[in-house]
Amino acid sequence: MNVLGIDIGYSNLKLAFGKAGHNPQVLLRPAGAAPADRLGEKISGKAEDDFLRVMVNGNPFVAGLSPDRAELWSRELHEDYPSTESYRALFHAGLLLSELDQVDVLVTGLPVNQYLNPDLRERLQSQMQGEHQVTPRRRITVQQVKVVPQPVGGFVDHVWNLTDASEFEESRVLVVDPGFFSVDWVLISHGELRRQSCGTSLEASSVILDEAAKLVANDFGGNIGRERLENAIRQNQTEVRLFGERIDFASYLKKAADKVGPIVATRLRESLRKENAGADIVLLVGGGAGFFEPSVKEAFPNLKVSTSDLPVFANARGFWRIGA
Known part of the structure; x- marks a missing residue:
């Protein structure tokens, strides 16, 4: 069973992924995301390889870069962050980085005040579940999504690693x-x-x-x-x-x-x-x-x-x- 734990923050994108029964791999990327045409051009002209190129609603985005790299694009710092295109771009970047064609179970979190709103939980769950066109030639399916209060993940992780819990x-x-x-x-x-x-x-x-x-x-x-x-x-x-x-x-x-x-x-x-x-x-x-x-x-x-x-x-x- 392929499992993905994804924490899409305002500063960093954090991932833990792999098959159940094994220890997960973890990755961290900056949580910057913007339309691809808002990325500044390197003076050297060399191609960038420190971020991902993904699709959001059919439009090309870059994700996993420092938030200050984008021009004429505001960083999302508000409570409706999960509904934004930047958030979706980071979600698609996380799916790509997991190197999985199908995610059997995806677990993510919401800030506590948002988690207590059932409409927000259900909206995020519906948004993440299903088939996703993450690049022009790559589709990734998420079978099941579970949304939990953000700090609960840290509690489970800490208890899991204790010799005597x-x-x-x-x-x-x-x-x-x-x-x-x-x-x-x-x-x-x-x-x-x-x-x-x-x-x-x-x-x-x-x-x-x-x-x-x-x-x-x-x-x-x-x-x-x-x-x-x-x-x-x-x-x-x-x-x-x-x-x-x-x-x-x-x-x-x-x-x-x-x-x-x-x-x-x-x-x-x-x-x-x-x-x-x-x-x-x-x-x-x-x-x-x-x-x-x-x-x-x-x-x-x-x-x-x-x-x-x-x-x-x-x-x-x-x-x-x-x-x-």
Whole structure:
């Protein structure tokens, strides 16, 4: 059985794919997508090979490139993202990258506030299921689609990799998933989702990057921009250039996270007030986990705070586990 876990984020496209019964392969690509004619031309004239060319509604798109590469095309940063052509282009790119002609089970996630809307869940499920013309000569069929709350994937992935999972299975686990557009959280009690303690905050990684860029501008007189910081982090770089000077941006990210993180931590504490008992464990998943870990630990000083291994892939791996 071919299984695909796909996490189409606002910053990165994450995939986990392969046959059930084996360990999945994982891939990460930037979540930029735009009509093919909006791509800037390389001065060297050499053909690009760092992105994919796909079809969306019969039109050629490029996908899996840095969001700042497209000209006259706005990045999608809103709650209706799954209905956009950019999202569909990334979905088709994910199907291509899986190298599967048929996907028996596809599992994906939605931010918590969107997942709680059954119409949005059903729309995404219907959109992903069926036959897809991903390139002029390639069709890929998706037989079954399951949509889950985004952080649930990270929870399943973490528990799956534990030698002894009894602590997590028997506890009330607050799963916090900091993404680029939103920070989502769910409370899982004895393996069951507590809907009244789920939530979403828009004080996410993009806000931290914007704040860090502003702090750099205050010190050095120019705006490096959110996308340049985002690209540098994705490529594991520690410096960016501004006016010919190399700037180590780690301290600016920390200052920004120290400002934004407590806002989210307050929301987390408020969401647990609806419960008769608080959480026992906090689990951080998602690509922005490192930004928010200090604030979460400060907000819950008496709780064990765990972080998934390679948290950027946690949801996609968990989606694959659910499907397999």
